[in-house]
Amino acid sequence: MTLASLRDVRFTYAFSDRPALDGLSLEWERGRVHGVVGLNSSGKSTLCALIRGIIPHFHSGELSGRVEILGRELEDWDPAELSTAIGCVFDNPFTQISGIRDTVFEEISIGLENLGVPRDDIIDRVTRVVRRLGIAHLVDKNPNGLSGGQRQKVAFASIIAMDAEVMVIDEPTSQLDPESSEEVFEIIRGLKDAGKSIVLVEHKIDLLAAYADTITVLHGGAVVMTGPTREVLGSPELAAFCIRPPEVVELAVRLRDDGRDLGLMPMTRGEAAQAVAARMEEARRAY
Ligand SMILES: Nc1ncnc2c1ncn2[C@@H]1O[C@H](COP(=O)(O)OP(=O)(O)OP(=O)(O)O)[C@@H](O)[C@H]1O
Ligand SMILES: [Mg+2]
Structure with a gap:
């Protein structure tokens, strides 16, 4: 069973005159870190939204082509079920924090509460995940007072606690300094070692080179290169798509x-x- 199998996918946002995804095809295996790169507006975040099922359920528009996630056609997925199978962390750790909870512990618990997990299990799972990410000292703090790097770790803790099988991570380090970026990539490595499948949009190519198993290059809403990291990032073709090796x-x-x-x-x-x-x-x- 593959993580994602997309064939000739086209998607045009409502009120837009140009497709954001334009004949996109790809095949991603499970249990790997799939890096995604491309210029601004090349369709990276739209691809993430599609895999998470918020296209077409939340963003309206015109979708065609075949989309299969974890062996099932997108239209056969119940949106709620898909959102528990696929965890997500997106670019801005400041918007990812809900802001409605007083402590980091409560913040990390939200997703589990929504899933109806019993209170004792929540305490157990959150305790384990904060230890694993080295943020146990933050649990009683107010989430609004955290640094960017700390917030990003709290965002990761929330999805790790939910134990989603797939993680879609869109520019997790765009607001972070090099040291925090490296720490976030170490978390991603840990998730991969735990057997998770990861889709990772990231501009920091040196970090992707070190951590991703495959690289997919988007250009104008289509996949123009895809394959093992060494093959893609070592190829002279990369320059044609304005990606610096x-x-x-x-x-x-x-x-x-x-x-x-x-x-x-x-x-x-x-x-x-x-x-x-x-x-x-x-x-x-x-x-
Ligand atoms: N909610 C939206 N409504 C209408 N058009 C959108 C929406 N989101 C993105 N687009 C358009 O779709 C195209 C692809 O955008 P997308 O955000 O997927 O690119 P991206 O590769 O993630 O870019 P970036 O590197 O800036 O994050 C762009 O032309 C963009 O303007
Ligand atoms: Mg984007």
Whole structure:
């Protein structure tokens, strides 16, 4: 069973004269981190809204093509059921907090209460998740007083507590400093290790290179490249869609142009360092 199987999907928002998704097709497996990149307005958030079922249930418009989520056609999903199968964290941690609860603990509990989970189970689940994310010291604080990074962790805690099988995460680090961004990616890695399927829209390409299993490039509402991260981010085609490759890819390409091919295209600094060391060792032996 696949996470998502989309065939020739077109969607035009009501009152819009241009399709936001325009002949989009893709196939995503479960249990992976699927990175999504593309210029502004290329349809990334619209794709997330479709997978979460808020298109066409909440945003009205014209939808055509085939959309299958977790092995079931979109129209066969009950919207409430789909929203519990798919958790979501979106770009702005300041709007994600409900603002109607006095403590972080209560804030994280909202989703579970809505699911009708018994009080004791809620306490148990929230306690475990705040420990796991290292935010146990925040539970009695007012959510409105938290920093951006702390709010984003609370948003993650809410969906982790609900134990959704799929997480759709739209630019989770856009408001965060590099250190908090790295922490958020570590949370995402933990979710993947726990077997979750993750759709991750992110502009920080170096972080995607290190954490995503596949990359899908959107352009004008269509998928123009999709495949394993190394293949897509290492490809010279990327430039045609105005996506800058990771720093280490730029380095490897320059070395290759100078006649010093590193072999496997590195995706992280660690991989690049290893490849350079191996080349140096070869050169030393030859000498
Ligand atoms: N609620 C809406 N109503 C009408 N048009 C919309 C709506 N949301 C998005 N659009 C339009 O749909 C197209 C795709 O937008 P979308 O937000 O999916 O792009 P994106 O890739 O997420 O962009 P960004 O990088 O800025 O977040 C754009 O032309 C946008 O103006
Ligand atoms: Mg967006």
